[in-house]
Amino acid sequence: MKKVLGYTLLAAGFAATLAAPAGAQTAAPAATPDAKPAHSAPMHGAMRGHEAMRPFSKPTDRVEAKLAYLKTALKITDAQQPQWEAYANLLRSQAAEREKRMAEWHARMMQASGKAEHHHPTVIERMEREQQFYAAGIHRLNEELEVEKPLYAALSRDQQRIADEVLADSRHHGRHEHGHGGEHRGA
Numbered sequence: 001m002k003k004v005l006g007y008t009l010l011a012a013g014f015a016a017t018l019a020a021p022a023g024a025q026t027a028a029p030a031a032t033p034d035a036k037p038a039h040s041a042p043m044h045g046a047m048r049g050h051e052a053m054r055p056f057s058k059p060t061d062r063v064e065a066k067l068a069y070l071k072t073a074l075k076i077t078d079a080q081q082p083q084w085e086a087y088a089n090l091l092r093s094q095a096a097e098r099e100k101r102m103a104e105w106h107a108r109m110m111q112a113s114g115k116a117e118h119h120h121p122t123v124i125e126r127m128e129r130e131q132q133f134y135a136a137g138i139h140r141l142n143e144e145l146e147v148e149k150p151l152y153a154a155l156s157r158d159q160q161r162i163a164d165e166v167l168a169d170s171r172h173h174g175r176h177e178h179g180h181g182g183e184h185r186g187a
Helices: 002-018 059-074 081-113 123-154 157-172
Strands: none
Touching: 059 081, 059 157, 081 123, 123 157
């Protein structure tokens, strides 16, 4: 039963995502067999496969799909809309911040790829980065609790049972995509 519900909710979320206005999409030019993509500039090894042209490659794209799925799964009512909007806006702002950090990291990697010598952080520098990473995580968690508690309280018992599964699942998926400061871990 849980699998059927999960697959149904997943399909509904993707259907809602794909139902975006047709005007928002632009047709890509047809590729010839020997044509190079417009973004074929040399890339740092960590950037290969992470081009912006890939569907759902940006955190802001993924969060919209996630929100569509969650809203459908939870069956948010008009009365629950204010709490939902606070939750959705926080997730959107966090995704935009992740996207900004990723762009900064990519720029640093492009700049560093031309240098003959790379800086290897000391153990103290790594610990300080880890400390910053965890402090930022606690800050994000506190922000999420601030908007998720009122949303959860506004849900019916049936919605809360669904929320216990889908919100917990959505919190764990994607959490390990990026390491400290949005850096990609070996994927």
